[in-house]
Amino acid sequence: MIEIRWHGRGGQGAVTSAELLALAAISEGKFAQAFPSFGPERRGAPVLVFNRVSPNSPIRARVSVAHPDIVIVLDPGLLYITDVTSGLKEDGILVLNTPKSLVEIRSELSGPWRLAVVNATSIAREMIGVPIVNTTMLGALARATRIVELDSLTEPILERFGARARGNVDACRKAYEETETGEPAGIVPKRPKIFEGEELPTWQELLPGCVLTKPGSARQYRTGDWRSERPVWDHQRCIKCGICYLFCPEGCVKQTKEGYFEADLYYCKGCGICARECWTEAIKMVEE
Ligand code: SF4
Numbered sequence: 001m002i003e004i005r006w007h008g009r010g011g012q013g014a015v016t017s018a019e020l021l022a023l024a025a026i027s028e029g030k031f032a033q034a035f036p037s038f039g040p041e042r043r044g045a046p047v048l049v050f051n052r053v054s055p056n057s058p059i060r061a062r063v064s065v066a067h068p069d070i071v072i073v074l075d076p077g078l079l080y081i082t083d084v085t086s087g088l089k090e091d092g093i094l095v096l097n098t099p100k101s102l103v104e105i106r107s108e109l110s111g112p113w114r115l116a117v118v119n120a121t122s123i124a125r126e127m128i129g130v131p132i133v134n135t136t137m138l139g140a141l142a143r144a145t146r147i148v149e150l151d152s153l154t155e156p157i158l159e160r161f162g163a164r165a166r167g168n169v170d171a172c173r174k175a176y177e178e179t180e181t182g183e184p185a186g187i188v189p190k191r192p193k194i195f196e197g198e199e200l201p202t203w204q205e206l207l208p209g210c211v212l213t214k215p216g217s218a219r220q221y222r223t224g225d226w227r228s229e230r231p232v233w234d235h236q237r238c239i240k241c242g243i244c245y246l247f248c249p250e251g252c253v254k255q256t257k258e259g260y261f262e263a264d265l266y267y268c269k270g271c272g273i274c275a276r277e278c279w280t281e282a283i284k285m286v287e288e
């Protein structure tokens, strides 16, 4: 039985990817599970989703996957805020969406597992028109692991996405062609960590950070970590009306001394509302 853990962000479609993978595996006569682990997440928050695929016997385990054979990371920013390799088996494989090359990634992530990389965000933008990489990463997964055949993914994608399916199928196929895979780096693995979700902190341990225990303590909760895009202001177009300031749901747009506006990137989640509401089109969202 192969166990898989997906790392994504709310809104990136990790749950859908896992379901499509399970459907593809089942269409090949295998047994498969797909299930998410949800907390109180909103769009942009890190989420976990799990698969199990067994070639010839029913799957009885119903618990989350702590020691995966395969880890898939949909958002490059997650590499820097969570230990995506936690529990990954030594002969496992890490499949990453990243604009970086295999050589660059290997210098950042040392471990005994195999690596596979693809610039899924760029492929999704080109083929689907939005940076939602779930179906694109299915192509990368098929290439790197052969857990299902590429053709087995087509039917589930067509059924799920209807009129929008073609771009998703094309993105999946392009990622399959462009995924770069490498052998193990042969570097001594990091000291294993306990997977975050498996051991919950007590309320006393949370005290300095994630809960409102005293005035201003929510400021320590760095929601800017969730961002995959950020707003950039064009002062030539800005007429200083302040609409972006009023509409930002995070309250993180600030006025500068010169009267222009900018986002506090410590808290900006990259939702893009400021860019949509700016009527002079002075704000553009750019990839992190
Ligand atoms: S909404 Fe646009 S024009 Fe108005 S202050 Fe913001 S950036 Fe400037």
Ligand code: SF4
Residues within 6 Å of the ligand: 230, 231, 247, 248, 249, 250, 251, 252, 253, 263, 264, 267, 268, 269, 270, 271, 272, 273, 274, 275
């Ligand atoms: S993208 Fe704009 S509206 Fe959204 S959180 Fe950032 S500054 Fe606020």
